[in-house]
Amino acid sequence: MTPEPPVEAFHDLLKGMAALSGNRIVGDIARLYGKGAPPDLSIACNHKQIASKQWLVEALAETLPRPDGPVWVLGAWYGVLGALLLDDDRLDIGQVVSLDIDPTCAPVAETLNHRHVATGRFRAVTADMTELDFAALSPAPGLVVNTSCEHLDDVPGWLASLPAGLPLLLQSNDYYREPDHRSCVPSLDAFREQAGLAEICFAGARPTKNYTRFMLIGRR
Ligand SMILES: C[S@@+](CC[C@H](N)C(=O)[O-])C[C@H]1O[C@@H](n2cnc3c(N)ncnc32)[C@H](O)[C@@H]1O
Numbered sequence: 001m002t003p004e005p006p007v008e009a010f011h012d013l014l015k016g017m018a019a020l021s022g023n024r025i026v027g028d029i030a031r032l033y034g035k036g037a038p039p040d041l042s043i044a045c046n047h048k049q050i051a052s053k054q055w056l057v058e059a060l061a062e063t064l065p066r067p068d069g070p071v072w073v074l075g076a077w078y079g080v081l082g083a084l085l086l087d088d089d090r091l092d093i094g095q096v097v098s099l100d101i102d103p104t105c106a107p108v109a110e111t112l113n114h115r116h117v118a119t120g121r122f123r124a125v126t127a128d129m130t131e132l133d134f135a136a137l138s139p140a141p142g143l144v145v146n147t148s149c150e151h152l153d154d155v156p157g158w159l160a161s162l163p164a165g166l167p168l169l170l171q172s173n174d175y176y177r178e179p180d181h182r183s184c185v186p187s188l189d190a191f192r193e194q195a196g197l198a199e200i201c202f203a204g205a206r207p208t209k210n211y212t213r214f215m216l217i218g219r220r
Contacts, residue, residue, distance in 0.1 A: 007033060010042075024115070025083050032112050038104065044078045052213050053081045055206055056147065056169065061090035063201045063217050064167060067142030070095040074129040075148025077102075079109025079122070086116050094142075099125045099132075130154075135163040147171040150181040155194050159220060166220045170195055175211035188214050 014030035017023075029045060043049065073081050076098035085093055096116070098109045106124035116122035130152065134141060144162070149155050149172040162168070172191050176184045185191040188205045191214040202217035 053084050059202050066092040069139050069142030071143045072097045072141045074099050074146040076100050079112050096122050101128045130158050143167045145169045150184050152183050155183045162220045170216045173211050173213045
């Protein structure tokens, strides 16, 4: 078997790609590798993950480019989506709050988004999204993003706990084979039904090799 390339090799390669492309996020990921990245950062940053987040940013730029309050990203993992949201010129987002239940995620997310932590535009929180009282948050969120709906036990129950009228962007998928997935849906229509949003301004499906990802933008 070919041995895995050492982390230093990723670091060097990414620094080169950052210099070549001038892309600030690639530079931030290179920096993170230099500081000791978790092994599954490469999964969080693979081309399929990035493509689904770019799809999200495109759809948001078309529908809700200026959320009226902080954007809460739930099940945010290592904060890659926050980095994309804060870097895109088509969006005007004052602050991203990147929330995950796994306590190892927040330090990685804050290292990745270090430029935005420094300006107060990014913070990471460790919490269970299903335990949060979104109605009590001050300032009120301008948008709540959940790209991990398939990981929840009870998507309708969680949505029912949110304040009516809250702007939402939700993603799920039909990737039933993944053991951590508990609420997959077979189609976009099934996702629409599961979410039961009062208002929908975007609904789309994006097929990939192994599964289809679904996205809804609207209000609870
Ligand atoms: C595999 S990751 C991201 C998957 C998602 N489809 C994406 O591409 O963004 C799922 C994340 O959701 C987090 N998560 C699962 N249940 C959660 C909960 N109740 N509250 C907060 N985070 C949760 C996990 O810790 C994990 O980091």
